Amino acid sequence: MLQPADVAHLMGGRKVARIVYQPSAIAARVDELGEEIRQAYPDGELLVLGLLKGSFIFVSDLVRAIERPLQVDFIVASSYGSEKVSSGNVRLVYDPETRLEGKHILLVEDIIDSGRTLNRLVELLGARKPKSLEICALLDKGLADGVLSKQARFLGFRAPNEFLVGYGLDHAEDFRHLPFVASLAE
Ligand code: IMP
Ligand code: MG
Numbered sequence: 522m523l524q525p526a527d528v529a530h531l532m533g534g535r536k537v538a539r540i541v542y543q544p545s546a547i548a549a550r551v552d553e554l555g556e557e558i559r560q561a562y563p564d565g566e567l568l569v570l571g572l573l574k575g576s577f578i579f580v581s582d583l584v585r586a587i588e589r590p591l592q593v594d595f596i597v598a599s600s601y602g603s604e605k606v607s608s609g610n611v612r613l614v615y616d617p618e619t620r621l622e623g624k625h626i627l628l629v630e631d632i633i634d635s636g637r638t639l640n641r642l643v644e645l646l647g648a649r650k651p652k653s654l655e656i657c658a659l660l661d662k663g664l665a666d667g668v669l670s671k672q673a674r675f676l677g678f679r680a681p682n683e684f685l686v687g688y689g690l691d692h693a694e695d696f697r698h699l700p701f702v703a704s705l706a707e
Contacts, residue, residue, distance in 0.1 A: 523701055531699060535692075536706035542678060544700045547659075547688060548582070550677050554657065555586025557675055558627065565652055566624045567591040570617060572598060572642070574697065575631030578689040579659045579677075583629065594619045596628075596646075598638055613645065621649040630658045631689050632680065633673060636665025643671050660685065660702070 523544070525537040569587070571580035573595045584593055597615035626646060630639060639656060647654055657675035662682050666672075680702075686692050687699030696703075 525703070528699070528701070528703070531696075533695065535695070537703040538683075538706040540701050540703045541681065541683075541685060542688070542702040547677070547702070551579070551582045552586050554675055554677060555583060555588065558583075558587050558657065559589050561655075561674070562589065562625055567627060568619060568621065568624045568651075569593050569627050569629060570646075571595045571629045572631070572638070573615070575689045575691065576629045576659070578697070579631060580629050583657070592619060592624075596642070598642060621646060621651045623650070623652050625653045626651040626655070627675075628654065628656050630656060630673075632660040632662065632685065633658050633665050633669070634662055636668040639665075640668070640670050659688070660690075 523540050525540065528537060528540070567589065569580065569584055569591055571577065571593070580593065584591065594617040595615065596613070596617055599614050628642060628646065633639060643654065654671070655675070656671060656673040658673040659677040660680035661673055661676050662680050664682065681704070683704040684692065685702050685704055686696035687702045689697055690702065691697045692705060
């Protein structure tokens with residue numbers, strides 16, 4: 522098991538308060554999610570649509586665990602600057618070129634916090650007449666339960682209400698490359 526002291530050389534001086542999800546725990550859960558997703562889509566075209574940048578590592582692991590034909594694309598929505606709180610301002614910066622109509626769309630998100638980003642995306646993507654639209658999130662802080670127009674059908678972990686970094690998640694663009702998820706010390 523990795524301890525905060527073991528990863529100090531990755532952190533550029535910031536301290537890890539604790540490692541919340543170890544690489545092995547993430548890998549095991551991603552494999553389970555891949556199997557859940559395979560079973561949920563017995564037929565039809567599946568497009569896994571990753572929300573950049575935060576989902577890039579999760580998507581790359583997840584698609585390799587989904588043992589069925591599928592396509593991958595990404596969408597870029599921007600809602601956070603370097604702030605730790607959601608602005609609620611969701612901007613689509615890159616729109617997938619793939620046709621969504623008639624396909625099963627699985628929108629993959631790194632973490633659900635206020636849920637604002639997802640609500641806006643569900644509205645935008647739903648308008649393109651997919652065959653179905655579901656959400657897969659690695660983490661959910663459980664704060665958006667009454668707010669989300671659509672819950673995550675596939676969820677990695679119920680996360681603690683702490684600011685988390687690693688495995689794609691950043692703080693001001695740092696720490697995305699960590700192979701674990703950690704909370705930062707103040
Ligand atoms: P929401 O719109 O408030 O649900 O914010 C979702 C987005 O905010 C995520 O896709 C992340 O990019 C970012 N975010 C929310 N919570 C965290 C966190 O704990 N660490 C890093 N990024 C976060
Ligand atoms: Mg971010």
